[in-house]
Amino acid sequence: MDNELTALGILFTEFYYWVTVVFMFLIHVGFCMYEVGATRQKNHMHTLMKNTMIIPLITVTFYFFGWWIYFAFPNGPWIIGDLIAAPWxxxxxxxxxxxxxxxxVQGALTAxxxxxxxxxxxxFWAAFLLFSWTAASIVSGAVIERIRSSAFWFLAILIGSVFWVIDASWGWHPDGWMVQKLGYHDAYASGVIHAVAGGFALGILIPLGARIGKFDKDGNPRNIGPRNPWLVTVGLFLIYTGFWGFYAACNVPMIDIQDGEGILFSATNIYLGPTTLSAITLNFLMSLAGGMMAAYLVSKGDAFWTYSGGLAGIIGASAGNDLYHPIQSMFIAAFVVVIIYKMHFWVERRFKIDDAVGAVAVHGYAGFLGVVIAGFMLWGYPASPNPEYATINPLGNFIGAVIMFLVLGFIPGFFFASILKAFGMLRVPEAVEIVGLDVSETIAQEFEDAAMLQAEREAVMASYPSGAK
Amino acid sequence: MSTGNVESWTGNMAEIGAAYPFVGIETPLMIAGVVFWVWWHICQLRSENRELEEAVKKHGNAESLNKAIDASDPNKQ
Structure with a gap:
């Protein structure tokens, strides 16, 4: 801190990210409520704990290696260069x-x-960590009511502390190789969070299989809809709320963006390209609105899909929401929502995929489309302030979307879930699925209930010896 | 004397760097942390295997499963 302005900038940035982290915590609260609301009563506690334990497990692993991956892997490594030292x-x-x-004190660090x-x-670590929780939570909803907790947590660590961080290092770092060579642009993480997590979820769902009874003998899907619409509603509204923090956390709040003489402070996106909080606030809300309006129409007023459509709308516009006009954001969101709604039901029928909350569609397909659309909409814009880097273009963003959804999402999800399945460690036994995944809590409760009834009988016997059974 | 590099909050504060106790112990701490994390997974996996085995032993029969299905059936409650 060599002068007062620098000091103020650093302390403001410190406080700014701290506030975003608090907001983003609401995303996880929302995911927990939403998932439990979508779960049958016999699986409530299992669903809740499955998502809750993401918090500590991703936190420690992101501390141990996730944060280092982000700074060490922008070159691949070995795609355009070596590992980068990141001693901080x-x-x-x-x-x-x-x-x-x-x-x-440590020799690897400089003053x-x-x-x-x-x-x-x-x-900054915490802001990224909350993105990691989100990536894992997206997967969590898709696999409810049949996955083993141990398997899910292993897979959650892979997506939350390894694969999404690799993609962030490649395509969401000012010097990531995808930014340098492809002109990849994904300002609010359509691809780097949502497409990768949606692809990963789809990769797990194939070896995991559908819940018992999800499809009839002719292969037609049955609706195992939300069990508690109020929890689902509040959960999704909390996710919207946390998404504000997510958007803010994707920005760098205050940087001198002037090239040459003079000073011009501005917020920037993660690539250090200028934007404003004002612009992204407008675009966030207009894409939410476009998504909800389209989802209401296409789903014929279904509440679950209307809320999810709002989320998918934001995700579909997020890649370019640093630069779009709000009306562009609204139309992009509406277009994306219609496509992903149709795709969800087509994939469900055609491939018998049981995605319990539509996570693959809302996050995966919407994120993929959002990145592709940004490639066209922002064609020719600089991907970075560095003039040596490629400009934004449709092919670069399409390749980027494929890397996110398929290469770093679907393929690792399918591979590791298949290994777990081969060892019988992916899915709970059939009897447990039928009785309910809360079976251990149920057994314990039955024991407690029996003991309580016995105590009450003894109390009656003591008070009314002649009338007791 | 203190357990860290800080003995006074006076003087040139710009000279204070790492302020936590026992500076220099970071690598053993990291190893202990990783061991704790892996140990947690092993314990959890064993516990889960045990619970699932018990549940299958108790409920893995037609009578128990039909009872569970009936319990979830609103028409039979």
């Missing part, structure tokens, strides 16, 4: 602990590293 982001770095920015990262590292 390793689990044993002094900059992961309380640090006031003075001279470093510039400590001066810059001391106040930013933890809050």
């Amino acid at each position: 982001a390793t689990a044993n770095s002094e900059l992961m602990g309380t640090h006031l920015g003075g001279p470093p 510039d590293d400590t001066a810059f990262w001391a106040h930013i590292n933890g809050v």
